[in-house]
Amino acid sequence: MLQLLNHVMIMDNTSDITMLTLSGLSGETTNRMVIFSLTLLCYFLILMVNISLVLTIILDHNLHQPMYIFVCNLCLNALYGTAGFYPKFLLDLLYSRHVISFGGCVVQSLVIYSSVCIEYSILALMAYDRYAAICRPLDYHSLMKKQNVCLFTCFSWIIPFLIVLASIIKTSTLKLCGSHIDKLYCASWVIVKITCSPGLTNTVLGYICIIIYFFHFVYIFLSYVYLVRTCVESIESRGKFMQTCLPHLMTLLNVTVAVLFDVMFMRFGSADVSPMIKNVLSIEFFIIPPIINPLIYGIILTKIRNRIRFILFNKKVIS
Numbered sequence: 001m002l003q004l005l006n007h008v009m010i011m012d013n014t015s016d017i018t019m020l021t022l023s024g025l026s027g028e029t030t031n032r033m034v035i036f037s038l039t040l041l042c043y044f045l046i047l048m049v050n051i052s053l054v055l056t057i058i059l060d061h062n063l064h065q066p067m068y069i070f071v072c073n074l075c076l077n078a079l080y081g082t083a084g085f086y087p088k089f090l091l092d093l094l095y096s097r098h099v100i101s102f103g104g105c106v107v108q109s110l111v112i113y114s115s116v117c118i119e120y121s122i123l124a125l126m127a128y129d130r131y132a133a134i135c136r137p138l139d140y141h142s143l144m145k146k147q148n149v150c151l152f153t154c155f156s157w158i159i160p161f162l163i164v165l166a167s168i169i170k171t172s173t174l175k176l177c178g179s180h181i182d183k184l185y186c187a188s189w190v191i192v193k194i195t196c197s198p199g200l201t202n203t204v205l206g207y208i209c210i211i212i213y214f215f216h217f218v219y220i221f222l223s224y225v226y227l228v229r230t231c232v233e234s235i236e237s238r239g240k241f242m243q244t245c246l247p248h249l250m251t252l253l254n255v256t257v258a259v260l261f262d263v264m265f266m267r268f269g270s271a272d273v274s275p276m277i278k279n280v281l282s283i284e285f286f287i288i289p290p291i292i293n294p295l296i297y298g299i300i301l302t303k304i305r306n307r308i309r310f311i312l313f314n315k316k317v318i319s
Helices: 001-012 033-060 066-083 088-093 102-135 137-143 144-172 188-195 200-231 237-266 275-298 302-313
Strands: 019-022 098-102
Touching: 001 102, 019 088, 019 102, 019 237, 019 302, 033 066, 033 088, 033 275, 066 088, 066 102, 066 144, 066 275, 066 302, 098 302, 102 137, 102 144, 102 188, 102 200, 144 188, 188 200, 200 237, 237 275
Parallel strands: none
Antiparallel strands: 019 098
């Protein structure tokens, strides 16, 4: 499939460049196997915590509620996004030459950036779900009925994917004037940097995507500000907020900080910054959120925590 996609990209792309070089690891030669072992352990931990939470929610019918379904999708998205980074990165750690086909680079960029956008879409759904549960409890079941939840969930995956796909397709048709990528993985803005001319359409698509998901963040933030103001007036609502909204806020902060790290890499990833700092900035999104987010939900949300305890110790825990 990648070979076919690569062939299509080359047909559209008028340059003769078919292979790109990833130079993010060029300075790391001494501790390669140590980094490989730690990376493999990290990826295994990501798979374990996210798959465990997904299976816990799927197998327990008591957790088939909107909030837990959205948490399940958040974990599935973590598995999807990290699959676009870790396998290739682990292979690069085993070899001295780090290359990727143009088609493979486009696919990796699509997976990684669509994963970021999907994350914000799911977090926006979670904010709306908590608003409906706390501020409109009498209308909650009509607002978040099964059909609506299925529709919202599908939109949270399909629309971000199509938005990123449109931008990636446009980028893939640009003529390349270089093959050197100063990063550990492929990203759409990196591909644009090595093209002969970015083009106005590609720039506009990029800004549209940024604006759309900036408004996602603003919506989520304002929703929780409104929820905080509402919950202050009621002890019951305050308890519900601390139990169900606090993990969402922590996840939002976690993801946003990770995205800002990548933006900082884009802005300040110059030759004056050490390679180690640049690499940490560029991969923080693939390390912290995929591990911390499922742990947050597994520890704070009572139903999930009790279900995990029951599975591990075969003993019911009183809420």
